[in-house]
Amino acid sequence: MDNLTVFTEFLLMDVTGSRELQVLQGVLFLGIYLGALTGNLLTVTVIVTDTRLHSPMYFFISNVALLDLGSISIVVPKTVANSLLGRKTICLTECATQIFLYAMFEAVEIAFLVVMSYDRYVAICHPLHYGLIITPSLCSQATAGSWVSGLVYSAVHTGALFRLPFTKTNVIQQYFCDIPQITRISSPDVEFSEFVIIAVSVCLVSVCFAFMLMSYVSIFLSVIKTGSLQARVKAISTCTPQLAILFLFLISGSVAVLGPIPKKPSLKNLLTAMFYIVMPPFMNPLIYCLRNREISAVLRRMFTRLSELQSKIFKTVS
Numbered sequence: 001m002d003n004l005t006v007f008t009e010f011l012l013m014d015v016t017g018s019r020e021l022q023v024l025q026g027v028l029f030l031g032i033y034l035g036a037l038t039g040n041l042l043t044v045t046v047i048v049t050d051t052r053l054h055s056p057m058y059f060f061i062s063n064v065a066l067l068d069l070g071s072i073s074i075v076v077p078k079t080v081a082n083s084l085l086g087r088k089t090i091c092l093t094e095c096a097t098q099i100f101l102y103a104m105f106e107a108v109e110i111a112f113l114v115v116m117s118y119d120r121y122v123a124i125c126h127p128l129h130y131g132l133i134i135t136p137s138l139c140s141q142a143t144a145g146s147w148v149s150g151l152v153y154s155a156v157h158t159g160a161l162f163r164l165p166f167t168k169t170n171v172i173q174q175y176f177c178d179i180p181q182i183t184r185i186s187s188p189d190v191e192f193s194e195f196v197i198i199a200v201s202v203c204l205v206s207v208c209f210a211f212m213l214m215s216y217v218s219i220f221l222s223v224i225k226t227g228s229l230q231a232r233v234k235a236i237s238t239c240t241p242q243l244a245i246l247f248l249f250l251i252s253g254s255v256a257v258l259g260p261i262p263k264k265p266s267l268k269n270l271l272t273a274m275f276y277i278v279m280p281p282f283m284n285p286l287i288y289c290l291r292n293r294e295i296s297a298v299l300r301r302m303f304t305r306l307s308e309l310q311s312k313i314f315k316t317v318s
Contacts, residue, residue: 026083039285068281108150252276
């Protein structure tokens, strides 16, 4: 034991072989991050400022946008700074914080997706009882429960992962503190406990996704029986974005948890990590803005008023 080295700092690896490619990678991640930042903030702003969107569904959508903003902000800014400054190290405390916050945001988002599927089920399948079932009190309880469950899961997960010192190596074959990579360099005891936690997590998430799919299947069966074309279009326009985000979340999560753990940096490794870290927060605002009729209409009105205001200012200055 005296000859073992306890690591308190990790060395992050990337696929770039030159300084120019490192800078290019940093600029690419910065562009994606700014796009995700703009899209999610715009989604939240539209929902908060327009009183017609002050309903439970859009309340949950704004929370998901904030969660996406938080999850991408945990990883990408550090990656951009490392790429532009040529750094490759991250301290143990910062790594644990990164994993804790990212796991918490992802767990809370899964909980919100479950609540959103139930909200749409009640709104479409039991519209007369919607106001009695989906109350402000229920929304507050669901939000608090989602955050508490995410916090507990993240604390247990991070505590189990970092409860023993790292003595194998300090090289992480990824550009951020990836949970599979941390598991790979952990002690056998931590690997076993992590395997148990991930197995339980997969079971719980599978139950959540089964519940969500059942809700949406019930919704579409109910919509098919509806004679009103307008009701069908409205139901599809509100459920399609949530289904698209659900499947994007499911696919990216499966790649992250069930995919092979890379033992050396590669372009495939970089693109795979980008898919489940960067793409969901970047794509979710686009999906909501393009597929949700109410949000699209509000955005069009906002841009119209902005262009009219710019025209008035231009005429005044001229």
